[in-house]
Amino acid sequence: MSGKTPGVDALEMAETGNPEPGDGELLVRVCHAALNFSDLLMIDERYQVRPPRPFIPGQEIAGIVEEAPSGVPFSAGDRIASKVLWGGFADYVCARADMAIKVPAGFSLSHAVALPVSYVTALVALDHCARVRPGDTVLVHAAAGGIGLAAVEVAAARGANVIATASAPDRLAVAQAHGASHCINYTQEGWYRQVRDLTEGVGANIIVDPVGGRVGEDSLRCIAVDGCLLVVGFSSGTMPQLAANRLLLKRASAKGVYWNHDTDADLLKQVYADLFDLVSSGKIDPVVDTDRQFDELPAALGDLASRKVTGKMALRISDEGESR
Template identity: 50%
Template sequence: MQGWRSSKELGVDGLEFVDLDLSSSDDQHLVVDVKAAALNFSDLLMSEDKYQVRPPRPFTPGQEIAGTVLSAPEKSQWKVGDRVASKIPWGGFAEQALVSCGTVFSIPDNISFKLAAALPVTYTTSMVAFFDSTQLRSDQTVLVHAAAGGVGLAAVEIAKAIGARVIATASSKQKLDLAREHGADVCINYRDQNWVELVKDATNGAGADVIYDPVGGDIGLQSLRCLARNGVILIVGFASGTITEIPANRLMLKRASAKGVYWHHDHDAELISDMMDKMFVMLKEGLLNPVVDTRFTLAQLPDAMRALQNRDTVGKVVLTV
């Protein structure tokens, strides 16, 4: 089979499209024929050895896949031909992938492989953020940064499905228009130097009850200025490349809190199962409408990663295999 390998040279330029041998499966893993594989910003970081997970080199990047089961352990619930999707540690940007039996979920017949590949990380993360990291209520206002990206757009849709008022930020009119189409009530360009004041104006000076921040850096720091009293800032990621250093006194004076949004199948299996059940109900009811960018094939991974790196994408970038 063919797939991508990150070896000695770091970053996108170090990726090689080569023939690969899939490690032999065991009684804990499925072999999946990959039909679609989704990109995450963490794939860029992992290729540069800047992510908290650092696979031994050489390795195949890729953490979200959808496809059909080629082989399954005899005692597992899965069988050859089953349509499945999953988050995996790495190894997704290839024609086949090893997937843990404990992390895979079945794809309903009305959901395509391309759409299914967009769900395991970004939508699950936003579900965890609003149903577990905090209990978002319909009478609250949530500020979503990078609202036209994969994880941000998922957050807009889920927050709106809950009934919250959504303020979305993004870097262009096109991206803000997309966020508005998917439920944002107020849209603000955070390239505007006065964006914090615009958020305050939109909340009558009170600030946002919940701030969803996948950007970090200065955006995360400035967000504290428009956080409501007793509010919470959800730390989702650091797409800016800089980790926000949060001054504790700002949280103290507002009786506010900062909470990391993170989940892992080994520790949160029951939680993730519950989130997936809720997500599929929302999809069935038409409350979620994921935007999937399928411009790129598996062979075009470097182009797709550069587009993601340069903020030239909207929604979720999914490679067709």
């Protein structure tokens, strides 16, 4: 539970009673709780959602339904993954039924914890914002991170040719193992020339950018005619200053990737169905580090901030068969 002042250093462990679910909410026993950059922003009071302090952070969980109201498609005992507004780094959390995703049989909750944010974002970006097609060239930045690796897998599942960028050889190897055809270290000066060379001067039809800053700006140097730059986030800490003349000359577009359960219910219903199909057919295989225990949250957040995480990192709160 966070203290009354911003910052990871203010985090402290505390005992509290189980939350009381409201209308349309599930009471969920948390097995795994994933970390996201938005957790860091929320803890620092730099996120658009600012809970009253003290509060329990954590916005992405997987666990077992303990209580479910009538009229929702879930029952006690169901295995679910869900986005929550906050409160995920706890033994129990209340999750809105419309945010919950039923986990297919045979798919572990430790893997499912990566679905509600990273994979939903990747599907919204590629299927709905850019409408990826077989044969497209998709350039994915930070391709070993949570959203980046999800985008690599989704793009590959859609039949695209995926070019992955990352900052180190071991991270590029992970992206390649999950569907990238070509890999580039984007810390090298002029990395965008390699994209142009790989595409015989055409460039990438779709660029997925969770990094921002100089990486986002240089992406317009290797975008194809009629291409689309998907602005997913700013993990570099800097928003890109996109050159309008490059967009003009390539007849390209820069599009923000955003979704919200309150305004995008129909869209997310389709995305959840598509995600269930991808999981059930074995076309995605999330990379999740679940070695961290509950009391290691501050250190885990530090690793996330330093971009030392491959795929997703999640706290192990309880085992799937364990009751509390």
